[in-house]
Amino acid sequence: MSTVFPQWEVFVRARRGLDHQHAGSVHAPDGETALRAARDLFTRRQEGVSLWVVPSNEIVASDPADVGALFEPAADKAYRFPTSYELPPEVDHM
Amino acid sequence: MNQAHFDALIEADERIEPDDWMPDDYRNALVRQIAQHAHSEIIGMQPEGEWITRAPSLRRKAILTAKVQDEAGHGLYLYGAAESLGTPRSELLDRLHTKTQKYSSIFNYPTPEWADIGAIGWLVDGAAIMNQVPLCRCSYGPYGRAMVRICKEESFHQRQGYQIMLSLSQGTPEQQAMAQRALDRWWWPSIMMFGPPDSDSPNTGRSMAWGIKRFTNDELRQNFVDATVPQAELLGLTPPDNALVWNAERGHYDFGEPDWDEFARMVRGEGEIPDVRIGVRRAAHDEGDWVRKAAAAYAGKRDARSAA
Amino acid sequence: MTADLLTHVLRQGDRALVLSHRLAQWITHAPTLEEDVALANISLDLLGQARHLFTYAGEIEGKGHDEDHFAYWRDAAEFRNPLLVEQPNGDFAVTIARQVFHDQAALLYWESMTESTDATLAALAARARNETAFHLQHSAGWLIRLGDGTDESQRRAQAGVDAMWPFTLELLGADDEGALRADGLIGGSIETAWRAAVAGTLLEAGLRTPTEAHQRAGGIHGTHSEHLEPLLEEMQQLARAHPGASW
Numbered sequence: 001m002s003t004v005f006p007q008w009e010v011f012v013r014a015r016r017g018l019d020h021q022h023a024g025s026v027h028a029p030d031g032e033t034a035l036r037a038a039r040d041l042f043t044r045r046q047e048g049v050s051l052w053v054v055p056s057n058e059i060v061a062s063d064p065a066d067v068g069a070l071f072e073p074a075a076d077k078a079y080r081f082p083t084s085y086e087l088p089p090e091v092d093h094m
Numbered sequence: 095m096n097q098a099h100f101d102a103l104i105e106a107d108e109r110i111e112p113d114d115w116m117p118d119d120y121r122n123a124l125v126r127q128i129a130q131h132a133h134s135e136i137i138g139m140q141p142e143g144e145w146i147t148r149a150p151s152l153r154r155k156a157i158l159t160a161k162v163q164d165e166a167g168h169g170l171y172l173y174g175a176a177e178s179l180g181t182p183r184s185e186l187l188d189r190l191h192t193k194t195q196k197y198s199s200i201f202n203y204p205t206p207e208w209a210d211i212g213a214i215g216w217l218v219d220g221a222a223i224m225n226q227v228p229l230c231r232c233s234y235g236p237y238g239r240a241m242v243r244i245c246k247e248e249s250f251h252q253r254q255g256y257q258i259m260l261s262l263s264q265g266t267p268e269q270q271a272m273a274q275r276a277l278d279r280w281w282w283p284s285i286m287m288f289g290p291p292d293s294d295s296p297n298t299g300r301s302m303a304w305g306i307k308r309f310t311n312d313e314l315r316q317n318f319v320d321a322t323v324p325q326a327e328l329l330g331l332t333p334p335d336n337a338l339v340w341n342a343e344r345g346h347y348d349f350g351e352p353d354w355d356e357f358a359r360m361v362r363g364e365g366e367i368p369d370v371r372i373g374v375r376r377a378a379h380d381e382g383d384w385v386r387k388a389a390a391a392y393a394g395k396r397d398a399r400s401a402a
Numbered sequence: 403m404t405a406d407l408l409t410h411v412l413r414q415g416d417r418a419l420v421l422s423h424r425l426a427q428w429i430t431h432a433p434t435l436e437e438d439v440a441l442a443n444i445s446l447d448l449l450g451q452a453r454h455l456f457t458y459a460g461e462i463e464g465k466g467h468d469e470d471h472f473a474y475w476r477d478a479a480e481f482r483n484p485l486l487v488e489q490p491n492g493d494f495a496v497t498i499a500r501q502v503f504h505d506q507a508a509l510l511y512w513e514s515m516t517e518s519t520d521a522t523l524a525a526l527a528a529r530a531r532n533e534t535a536f537h538l539q540h541s542a543g544w545l546i547r548l549g550d551g552t553d554e555s556q557r558r559a560q561a562g563v564d565a566m567w568p569f570t571l572e573l574l575g576a577d578d579e580g581a582l583r584a585d586g587l588i589g590g591s592i593e594t595a596w597r598a599a600v601a602g603t604l605l606e607a608g609l610r611t612p613t614e615a616h617q618r619a620g621g622i623h624g625t626h627s628e629h630l631e632p633l634l635e636e637m638q639q640l641a642r643a644h645p646g647a648s649w
Contacts, residue, residue, distance in 0.1 A: 002379075003386040004184045005434075007177065024240070025174045026436060027183060029389035029547070030396065036540060037436040040443050041167050045247070064113045136435065143430045147423060150641040150649045151470050152453050156446060159426055163442035166435055173435075208640055208649075261649050269647055374430060382433025384558070385494050388551025395550065 006055055008034040012042050013050035020052050028053075104305055109235040112178040120304055123297070124234050125179050126195070127306065132172035133190045133197035137371050139165045141205040142214060150208060157254050158211065164251070168244045175236040191376045193368075199360035200287050202367040209262055209269075209276035215255015217277075217284040217322065223252055224318050225288065233305030256325065263329040270330075277326065278334045284322075285349070286357045288315040294354075319347045405578040407520070407587060408462045409482060412472065413576070413622050414511075415455030416483035419473055420630070421504060422448035423637060424491055433494055440540060444501075447533040454526050461522075474641040478631045485621040486569035488630040495548055495555070495562035501541035503566055506599050507573040507592060509534045514589025523587070542603045549607025560609050567612040570600075572619040 005027040011020035023042045028034035034053040042048065062070055078084040087094060096115040103110060110116055139162045146162060149155035173183040189195035200218055205211065226245055232238040262273035289295055289311040301307035309317075319338075326333050337350035359365075405413075425445035432438040456469035486504060491497045512534055515527035548559035574593040582588045604611050620626070641649075 002184055002188075002383065003390045004182065005386070005390065024171055024243075025177070026170070027434070028436065029386075029393040032543060033389065033547075036440065036543070039536075040439045041170055041436070044163075044167070044443070061113060064111070064115070139430045139438070146426045146429060147636050148640050150474075150644070150647075152419075152449065152456075152473050154649050155426075156449050156453070159429070159442055159446050159449065162429055163439055163446070166429075166438040166442070170435055170439070258649070265649075266644065266647050268644065378431045378433070381431075382437075382494070384552070384554050385433035385437075385548070388555030389547045391551045391555075392547040 005029050006057070008038070008053040009056050009059060010034075010038040010042055011052040011054070012038075012048040014048055016049060020050065023047075025056060026053070104233055104303075107233075107305065109238065110233055111235045119300075120306075121179055123301065123304070123306060124237065125176055125181050127301075128172055128176040128179075128237055129181070129186045129189065129195050130197060132169045132176060132186065133195060134201065135165045135169035135172060136190070137197040137375065138201045139169075140371055140374055141201055141203070142211060144205060145208065145211050148208070149211075154258070161215070161251055161254065164247050168240075168247070171240040171243055172237075175234075175240040178236045179234075187379065191372065191379060193363070193372060196361070196363075197371075198287065199357075199363070200283055201371065202360055202363070202365060203279065203283055204367060207272050207276060209259070209272040210279065212255050212258030212262060212273065213276035213280040215251050215253075216259050216325070217255075217280045218287065219248065219251040219255060220322065221284045221287040221318050223248060224314050224321075228308035231305075231308060259329050259331070263331060273329065274331050277331045281333045281335065282352050282356075283360075285315060285319070286352045286354075286360075288312075288318065290354065290357070316346055319349050323347050404581050405576060407582060408459055410576075410579060410582055410588060411455050411459045411462060411523075413482040413484075415452045415459060415472060416481045417487050417504075417508075418448040418455065419452035420481070420483045420633065421487040422446075422452060423633060424487065424489075424497075424500075427491055428497065444537050444540065447537065451526070451530050451533070458522050458526075470641070474638045478626050478634055479624045481621070481626065481630060481634070482624060483621050483630075484569065484572040485618055485627050486566060486573055488621065488627060488633060489566065489569060490629055492562065492565065493558060494544075495558040496565055497562075498541055498544045498548060499559070499562035499566045500569075501537070502545050502603060503570050503573060503600065505534055505538035505541050506603070507570075507596055509538050510592035510595050510599075511589075514592065517586075517589060519586040545603060545609070546607045549604075549609045556608065559607065563604065563609055564612050568615050568618050571617040572622060576622050 006029075007025050007027055008031070009025050010023045012023045013020045023038075026034055026037040026041060028037050031053060035051055038051050038053055043051070097117065100110070100114070100116055100120075103114075110120075142158060142165075143162050146155060146158050149158050173186060176186055177183055186195070190197065205214070223245065226241055226248070229241040230238055230245055232241065259273050259276075262269040292298060292310045292312045295311055298307060298310055302310070323333065323338065335350045337348065339348050341348045422445045425441050425448070428441045429438055429445075432441055452473070453469045456472040459472055460467040460469070486500060489496075489500060509531065512527045512531040515523055516531060518524040518527065545559060545563075548555040548562075550556070551559075574596055575591050579588060583590065601611050618627075621630075641647075
């Protein structure tokens with residue numbers, strides 16, 4: 001019976017001031033080991049200044065089947081965008 | 095409905111993501127291809143890894159260590175992409191260890207001389223990059239993203255290999271001869287890395303239609319020859335192919351027919367090296383079993399302690 | 403005999419090179435693929451330190467020798483590494499025990515060297531200290547997991563600790579470097595701090611600190627165990643077959 005370590009999703013902050021971004025995953029027995037593995041795997045070329053690891057099975061994801069219900073209602077709300085307001089040229093930089 | 099949605103995404107050159115519905119054949123073809131790619135990275139560490147302890151300068155030792163380390167990393171990126179299709183890494187490794195899944199047969203050639211390390215970087219990694227760059231646009235999102243990362247990291251692999259060949263070809267007569275021997279050994283195997291001729295590649299059409307593959311084997315092979323011949327000339331080395339000649343009309347090099355029987359033998363895993371490669375891999379896995387058990391047991395104890 | 407700065411720098415460079423080489427031997431044999439990457443990383447850091455130290459040794463010596471001269475063209479008796487780092491890898495527990503003992507000593511050493519009156523060594527120490535701090539996190543983290551893991555891993559971890567313990571005293575400083583210390587070129591003794599830190603790690607791992615067994619030393623004076631020569635023979639073979647070649 002072989003031992004299988006849990007999978008962790010890795011998020012890397014590339015520079016101060018930027019969000020953490022998903023980079024990939026590692027397998028590790030615990031969070032500390034996962035962090036070290038993530039450091040070795042995803043920041044060998046100075047790609048990061050901060051790391052998060054999250055157990056993959058703790059991620060709650062939206063269902064692709066719900067894509068219509070979740071995301072399409074946002075499609076016809078042009079009034080949320082500045083471009084849908086026509087203003088006189090004198091103040092159009094607003 | 096599902097199929098239509100999938101087809102529409104492929105048609106629009108959109109990406110398929112892990113949770114999307116996909117045809118079983120698409121999923122299976124991807125798992126097979128990505129796993130084989132991952133296995134190749136992991137097994138490919140061995141022929142080069144053998145030279146880390148013998149590298150002839152500290153700089154070369156550092157470069158080679160970093161390269162072999164990258165290969166482990168690339169294997170891990172790829173196993174991650176394959177896992178997103180629902181097959182755990184442990185199962186993929188079992189398939190490698192039991193020889194039910196293959197790795198690239200290029201790693202079943204021996205590396206008897208230091209110049210082989212140069213030739214592998216220049217030719218094998220060169221061919222691999224040519225194969226891999228189009229995969230960055232693979233229709234399956236996680237595979238494409240892993241390939242973007244890999245291609246970015248791998249660009250130094252080919253350059254360091256060519257630089258080794260350059261040093262050798264500008265070196266002592268013995269070094270020059272060593273470089274030519276390595277080219278002689280690796281030229282044809284590299285040409286064959288693009289797979290069988292299109293006329294004999296039954297899956298190419300389907301893989302192209304699905305956006306898993308973007309160019310045919312023969313197209314990539316021609317690109318490789320066209321790019322590599324001038325590089326060999328610059329080294330003052332001669333590829334072992336009498337039929338190699340510039341065809342001005344086509345705007346490409348004509349080249350000879352590889353020994354496809356040898357290719358078939360290598361793909362079947364004939365010879366002693368495949369057993370050595372899998373043996374090393376399995377031994378590492380088996381001998382590491384108690385370590386992995388210890389780490390899992392410790393994590394369990396710690397969870398229990400923090401819950402108490 | 404009083405050791406000069408060149409000897410001191412070679413002791414450190416040889417230590418880093420030989421241990422780097424040992425760790426590189428793990429690549430493709432590690433217990434997990436993640437660990438292949440981790441051990442390669444530590445090996446590379448140590449190799450980088452060795453290269454800086456050898457380059458500096460060449461400057462001090464003033465005979466035009468480069469880093470490769472010190473790695474490839476000296477025989478075992480000219481190497482000045484402590485015996486610990488040339489010991490074979492054994493199982494993963496032996497490697498980890500060797501690494502914990504080494505990393506703890508190296509961390510304390512580099513921390514003290516950031517204050518060195520030698521600007522080159524002080525600058526190198528600032529970087530090496532960070533690298534070594536991570537190495538120690540890695541090795542101590544593993545020793546704790548092995549010690550507090552399964553019965554088998556605890557048995558192996560204790561065996562590894564016991565096997566490597568006799569080589570530790572030599573890590574804690576040379577008896578002939580008093581003049582360098584007086585000049586502020588190197589720092590004070592790390593022995594007390596090392597013993598306390600290692601005892602803490604062993605305690606957390608649930609492992610026994612070995613009793614003061616017979617200690618083996620001599621590497622830093624050029625008297626090595628039987629394990630260094632084959633290591634160097636493999637490392638130097640190709641370079642020595644082509645004198646004067648560049649690669």
